[in-house]
Amino acid sequence: MDKLKMHSPDLSQDNIAKIRDLFPGCVTEARDETSGKLRLAVDFDQLRQELSENIVDGPQERYRLEWPGKRQALTLANAPIAKTLRPSIAESVTFEDTRNLILEGDNLEALKLLQETYLGRVKLIYIDPPYNTGNDFVYEDDFGLSTESFLLKSNQVTESGNRLVANPDSSGRFHSDWLDMIYPRIRIARNLLSDDGIIVASIDENEISNLRKVFDEVFGEDNLLFQITLLCNPKGRSQDKYVANCHEYLVGYSKQNLPKGSVNVPKDDEEIAANYKLKDKRGRYRELELRNTHREFGKHNRKNLYYPFYVSSTGQVSLDAQPGFHPVFPDWDDGFEGCWTWGTGKARSQLDEVVAREVKGSWKIFRKNYAEGEDGEATKQVKSIWTDKIFHTEKGQATFNELFKTREKIFQSPKSVDTLREVIRMSTHRDSVVLDFFAGSGTTGHAVLAQNAEDGGNRKFIMVQIDEQTPEGSEARKAGFSTVVEITKERIRRAGEKILEGICHANWDRDVGFRVLKVDTSNMKDVYYRPDELKQSDLLDMVDNVKEGRTSEDLLFQVLVDWGVDLTLPVRRETVQGKTVFFVDDNALVACFDRGVTEELVKELAKREPLRVVFRDNGFASDAVKINVGQIFRQLSSTTDVKSI
Ligand SMILES: C[S@@+](CC[C@H](N)C(=O)[O-])C[C@H]1O[C@@H](n2cnc3c(N)ncnc32)[C@H](O)[C@@H]1O
Incomplete structure (x- = not known):
């Protein structure tokens, strides 16, 4: 039965693992000087070679944020x-x-x-x-x-x-x-x-x-x-x-x-009602002039946006010359040759959104501007x-x-x-x-x-x-x-x-x-999760690995944190075989932190086929029960992840 680790992730080890995924040859294992444990370590010489063309190193100038303490701040993170x-x-x-x-x-x-x-x-x-x-x-x-x-x-x-x-x-x-x-x-x-x-x-x-x-x-x-x-x-x-x-x-x-x-952000209903007064089968819309209203843009600097639409006497619009249709260019009333805001490609593919209207005796081109976008949401x-x-x-x-x-x-x-x-x-x-x-x-x-x-x-x-x-x-x-x-x-x-x-x-x-x-602080006595630092005098403490005054709910939440289970899932407390058992979202996690856990209880929990189950390491009625837990779950609920604290 695996023990939960009871501390937050070691992010530098996670980062090194990411480098290993990209450059397996650049990551090795080294013994930690303090704990003596093996840890992942980056072989920087090797990594340098992998990136040799792009290394910025030593005193070479570069654009970056620096302040005294940055390195320690990263270590802390x-x-x-x-x-x-x-x-x-x-x-x-x-x-x-x-x-x-x-x-x-x-x-x-x-x-x-x-x-x-x-x-x-x-x-x-x-x-x-x-x-x-x-x-x-x-x-x-x-x-x-x-x-x-x-x-x-x-x-x-x-x-x-x-x-x-x-x-x-x-x-x-x-x-x-x-x-x-x-x-x-x-x-x-x-x-x-x-x-x-x-x-x-x-x-x-x-x-x-x-x-x-x-x-x-x-x-x-x-x-x-x-x-x-x-x-x-x-x-x-x-x-x-x-x-x-x-x-x-x-x-x-x-x-x-x-x-x-x-x-x-979503447009509010009053805003839509006030501004988008027209409606077709796609939804509410308003008409906006297709001609660019900024005079700094025109035929002189946007040649590709200067082209004619052809309009019939009833207001039908085409991009191709046809009998009875006459050309409309993006010209201003004073004769300035302006430009459209759409190119011919967009105009052709969205021609059904182009509208011609006669304003003060001359034809003008508008586009339909819908309140709702392609996704059906009206946003601005x-x-x-x-x-x-x-x-x-x-x-x-x-x-x-x-x-x-x-x-x-x-x-x-x-x-x-x-x-x-x-x-x-x-x-x-x-x-x-x-x-x-x-x-x-x-x-x-x-x-x-x-x-x-x-x-x-x-x-x-x-x-x-x-x-x-x-x-x-x-x-x-x-x-x-x-x-x-x-x-x-x-x-x-x-x-x-x-x-x-x-x-x-x-x-x-x-x-x-x-x-x-x-x-x-952790619910667990420190020494329990540092066997390498265990002293003879601490052995008695092993009888109970949980600090005084910590409740079963405390233990449950530590397990949720450690196992990455949603901290807001519903928790139900039931008495099973005389022991208190927590059911988190029914079977996302089942936990029993009572002592004297029997084989019958373990079997009953296994029959419910939870995704995860956790017991107190020293909570079993006997060593034999503890040894059998793995076997029972393998037989009755082989996909359950079984752990202890
Ligand atoms: C400017 S106030 C936020 C006000 C808030 N936006 C509001 O509308 O009431 C900043 C808050 O962050 C809290 N704070 C500062 N350092 C913190 C830390 N290390 N961890 C958690 N809270 C911290 C402060 O106590 C303070 O209440």
Whole structure:
């Protein structure tokens, strides 16, 4: 029976495995100096030879993002952690039925724990990280450690506590500190995006250039989708030194090159009714002039777009001269020889969309512009500057304050829900997973619920928020919130209730719940998963490999994380042969962590033919039962993956 590994993936080993797939001869095995174990290692001399024509090496100049600490930041991104996610049923809303998650803890650790389950599954990642204004906080990571000691340390740190540190602009490492914080998170966040996934970040002038460079490196500069300027504070910040800033940015990148129109938003019904008044068998349309309305383009520089349509006296259109048809050129009323916007090829293949109309005694050519595209969706392009007051931060504050029935700033400057809804409309399908790993007051979760309620989508959210303390004496403290994540949970609770009171789309599943999962140290005693470091005095501890105070639900979620099973699947608890057994989505995974597991119980579970089954390593009634487990499953349910913890 295999044991679950109980730590997040070692991403540098995964990366080396990818290189091995491309260049098998360049990867070898080497003994790790600290642990003595064999690990994959890159033979760089060999790899150099493979790429010899294109190597940029040593001091040679190249275009790239560099700062002191980058190497360690990358090591940090790739290092595995021996941590887990512990469910808090009491703080969750409809724990059993919901498919939404709020993860409490540091987002780097949370992202690592999501690697197996959400690999390639997230459609939209939205982040609103600290802007590095000189007053805000960035997360302190200890870069002085090797991967191994990091693993050890992360397992030993029992309480993550408050490890956010102020980053004053007098700091010699002002931008480096921020890059240290953001870079590893962006690196590993990319793995979670689906192939058509999009990452969008809110940021202001302080770090826009660095964030763009990080995104360019991690996603590729060709995958920049947009940099939108958002008027968030029309009054402007009078404390600014030179000009009063009143805007910030929304920067979006895709994981891969996406086709044109990929971030279009749906047109609303009133807009369609007002602008697309004509109708044919394909749908609603409007007529737009086919002639290029820009005078800088014409026959003089676009010869191939200067050709005649032939029009009959009843308005029939042809590209070929016919008796009774007369030619119409893209000429302006003053005689200027302009040009069409379509070439002859497109005009011929879409001739049924070309219309001729007599306007003030002369014939003009129009094209039908349909409300709906080829895919049947009526969408439009988003503009690169957003000024509407629904996007202002003031609007975000008002929505939040209305929910909390307060005039005080319990949470300072939450984003406007409408801003997030527009980002969601641009970047998701109706059943997409949306991740925000700087959740703050949970605006993104609120926006996902509001958008679903309106369009009948069943998008799901994952919010990550560190249990950062609220400042002593702050309005948040006065209102009874000692940590920011308490605010996140309460905001989404209140938003969900309010949305359900309003008009909701009939197709929406009305899921306003969320499971709260807290990042914590592993449930397992460290020594158990490091047999090479086992001391005689630890042997007694082996009798039980689970830490005091950890519940069966804790163990179940650690197994889900480790095995990459969806953390939102329904969990049912049953008593079978007198023992507690968890059934995750009926038979996706079956788990029994009780002691005294008998052969009868094992057989009964095997008969249900689960995809995966897990027991406690020392949970069997006897050694004989433990030895027989494999055999029983081979006979009764040969496809079940059997593991122990
Ligand atoms: C600018 S706020 C986000 C505000 C949010 N968009 C809203 O509308 O409410 C950034 C949030 O990220 C959180 N944060 C900072 N570092 C973090 C980390 N390492 N892990 C998780 N959350 C973190 C902060 O506590 C803060 O609540």
